[in-house]
Amino acid sequence: xxxxxxPNAVSRHTECGMLRWSAASWLPRLRGLVNVTGYRSIIVxxxxxxxxxxxxxxxxxxxxxxxxxxxxxxxxxxxxxxxLYQVDVPPHAEADQSAQLAVAAKVMLxxxxxxxxxxxxxxxxxxxxxxxxVTRQVGSLGDDGALRVEFDPVLLREALGKxxxxxxxxxxxxxxxxxxxxxxxxxxxxxxxxxMGQALKTAGRYRGVALMQPLADLQDRSSVSExxxxxxxxDVLESASDRYSSEGVLALSVSHEADTWGAQWTxxxxxxxxxxxxxSEDPLAVADELxxxxxxxxHRQYAVGGASSAAPVSxxxxxxxxxxxxxxxxxLQRTLQQLGMEQQPSLLSVEGDRVHFSVDFAGDRAQLERMxxxxxxxxxxxxxxxxxxxxxxxxxxxxxxxxxxxxxxxxNTLYYRWx
Numbered sequence: 001x002x003x004x005x006x007p008n009a010v011s012r013h014t015e016c017g018m019l020r021w022s023a024a025s026w027l028p029r030l031r032g033l034v035n036v037t038g039y040r041s042i043i044v045x046x047x048x049x050x051x052x053x054x055x056x057x058x059x060x061x062x063x064x065x066x067x068x069x070x071x072x073x074x075x076x077x078x079x080x081x082x083x084l085y086q087v088d089v090p091p092h093a094e095a096d097q098s099a100q101l102a103v104a105a106k107v108m109l110x111x112x113x114x115x116x117x118x119x120x121x122x123x124x125x126x127x128x129x130x131x132x133x134v135t136r137q138v139g140s141l142g143d144d145g146a147l148r149v150e151f152d153p154v155l156l157r158e159a160l161g162k163x164x165x166x167x168x169x170x171x172x173x174x175x176x177x178x179x180x181x182x183x184x185x186x187x188x189x190x191x192x193x194x195x196m197g198q199a200l201k202t203a204g205r206y207r208g209v210a211l212m213q214p215l216a217d218l219q220d221r222s223s224v225s226e227x228x229x230x231x232x233x234x235d236v237l238e239s240a241s242d243r244y245s246s247e248g249v250l251a252l253s254v255s256h257e258a259d260t261w262g263a264q265w266t267x268x269x270x271x272x273x274x275x276x277x278x279x280s281e282d283p284l285a286v287a288d289e290l291x292x293x294x295x296x297x298x299h300r301q302y303a304v305g306g307a308s309s310a311a312p313v314s315x316x317x318x319x320x321x322x323x324x325x326x327x328x329x330x331x332l333q334r335t336l337q338q339l340g341m342e343q344q345p346s347l348l349s350v351e352g353d354r355v356h357f358s359v360d361f362a363g364d365r366a367q368l369e370r371m372x373x374x375x376x377x378x379x380x381x382x383x384x385x386x387x388x389x390x391x392x393x394x395x396x397x398x399x400x401x402x403x404x405x406x407x408x409x410x411x412n413t414l415y416y417r418w419x
Contacts, residue, residue: 079174079210085153091145104149105131111208113165114299123162166303170338171374172210173247178237180226181254187226189216196254196283203287207295212246232266245376261286269297305362318357322418335375378416
């Protein structure tokens with residue numbers, strides 16, 4: 001379509017200073033580059049044969065800049081669960097609204113504090129006993145009795161803080177799903193429009209899992225075969241997943257025989273590998289069992305805080321450079337606030353494009369770095385080199401009565417660049 005939209009007159013060369021442009025040559029190359037690299041793009045065809053040469057040159061340049069601006073790596077930002085505090089409760093024939101609210105509150109607490117959280121006593125038991133204390137609004141999704149419950153993040157954070165349990169924030173590791181369906185004779189990749197594709201999407205949203213699906217374009221299909229997914233070929237799948245910047249990779253093989261759905265899966269998340277199976281007559285039940293297993297592993301690796309945490313709460317400072325706009329500062333602050341810490345980060349100083357934050361984190365350095373790496377816009381950099389200071393050697397005076405001088409407290413500092 002792009003070639004038909006460009007008239008022959010456009011193939012004329014236009015000179016501007018030392019630059020020489022040929023639309024017939026560079027536009028197809030640029031389009032091919034977009035297709036090969038697998039980036040999302042918007043291609044704009046402009047009819048410019050009737051415009052003067054100077055105006056044609058300007059339109060071509062602007063179209064090129066606009067096209068390149070859309071050639072961004074897929075999923076370059078953090079996997080943020082935007083509807084994390086919203087729970088859709090399916091209808092139950094024998095359940096009234098209060099029972100549905102209790103189900104929604106239970107699901108909400110499990111999203112934040114994990115499926116193993118104790119809710120039989122304490123502040124979380126109070127939440128389940130009276131869910132309306134932590135809800136913003138309750139609405140109906142239709143005539144079948146399904147409800148949509150929206151919870152208040154601040155009130156939930158207060159209840160979880162009182163309970164002293166490890167929690168997850170909105171920022172969560174993206175799980176890239178390589179899924180195929182079929183039998184020994186025929187298999188194909190699962191799309192989002194199929195029955196199991198819809199079930200995976202629904203169950204992932206219900207359990208607070210940040211699912212990602214590959215494009216399944218020519219680049220993906222030339223890198224990964226259906227058999228690679230069935231065999232759970234780790235090297236192949238992880239190599240093909242690099243373009244999506246996901247933290248976890250899931251190989252899922254689905255079968256549907258005699259009204260029974262079956263799933264066999266392998267998950268790689270950081271340095272851990274998990275496998276499992278599930279089967280049911282309902283594809284949503286299979287997907288939900290899978291999502292519960294993934295959610296439990298995500299909580300195990302990324303939840304922070306709580307009295308059960310083995311690591312003590314430590315004070316850390318974050319120095320982030322490249323913050324040269326109000327939007328960049330707001331996005332960074334939002335990223336830090338969504339880490340799931342009990343105490344919100346506090347701003348210490350702003351120096352040029354560098355900002356300094358103080359955070360209290362219940363974990364070690366590796367765990368904090370793992371949490372920060374959820375946002376691909378944060379790039380860890382080396383600490384700045386200390387400038388040597390020449391000072392004269394002080395005269396040593398011996399005073400037996402003088403108290404010993406304690407060394408200054410070391411501050412844990414991490415350095416990042418915002419891109």
